[in-house]
Amino acid sequence: MRLRSLLFVPGDRPERMEKALGLGADALILDLEDSVAPANKAAARLAIADFLGSAERACKLFVRINPLDSDFVADDLAGVVQSRPDGLMLPKAEGANSVRELANRAGLPILPIATETPAAVFRLGEYAEVAKHLIGLTWGAEDLPAAIGASASRDESGAYLPPYQMARTLTLFGASAAGVNPIETVYPNIKDLDGLQRVAETAARDGFTGMMAIHPAQVPVINAAFTPSPDQIAHARAIVAAFEANPNAGALQLDGKMIDAPHLKQARRILDSAVSPGDA
Secondary structure, eight states: OOOSEEEEEETTOHHHHHHHTTSOOSEEEEESSTTSOGGGHHHHHHHHHHHHHHSOOSSEEEEEOOOTTSSSHHHHHHHHGGGOOSEEEETTOOSHHHHHHHHHHHOSOEEEBOOSSHHHHTTGGGGGGGGGGBSEEEOOSSHHHHHHTOSOSBOTTSOBOHHHHHHHHHHHHHHHHHTSEEEEOOOOOTTOHHHHHHHHHHHHHHTOOEEEESSTTHHHHHHHHTSOOHHHHHHHHHHHHHHHHSTTOSEEEETTEEEEHHHHHHHHHHHHHOOOTTTO
């Protein structure tokens, strides 16, 4: 499943859902949690169910439900599961058991937000146990500071402070260990597209396969960052071709540099994620 960009859409804003289908995101996250006030959650469930029942599935349609220990989750599941979203985003996930619980209750693929509580950070290695239920794994740095009594998650330059750098890195490793998509968290400054580009390109370099968005203007920037360039695709093809021509070689030279099994694995990953002109 190609998931470069995942765009949040408030569940109580149905007029935005149809528009969001044409924005080029690989997935929409129809939100029942933070962007919807408690008084509006019932209406949001109805709006999401209506949209899921009638929308052309031009991209994947996920629903972010409320946390499993909240007073809202039972109504969330009753309101949207029968409309068959492509998956559920689980906020405040805490390892394999939380995924098992939601999978048993809903029977849908799950994208956990895996770093929003202190306990969750210690369970990032568990997701391989429940990989068959997962769309991917993502993280967030908005709830965790409040949970541990911190006053900020970023320094004056906007860079994450060490505790949140650690949470990000462990999410990347946890997703990779489970064999699922590691998804970068949101970039909150919606007017700073240059900053978003730097963050998205860094995430792609580090091994993330996509990123969440909170504004339509962020989608094309994120898509570009997570789409291999023509030069990257050409180089990857050359690596694959070199090993196909020398099937018994453990290491080869290409353009004056040594390549071996890790380079071949990365080249195949690039080619798997490449987008054909008709899919862009």
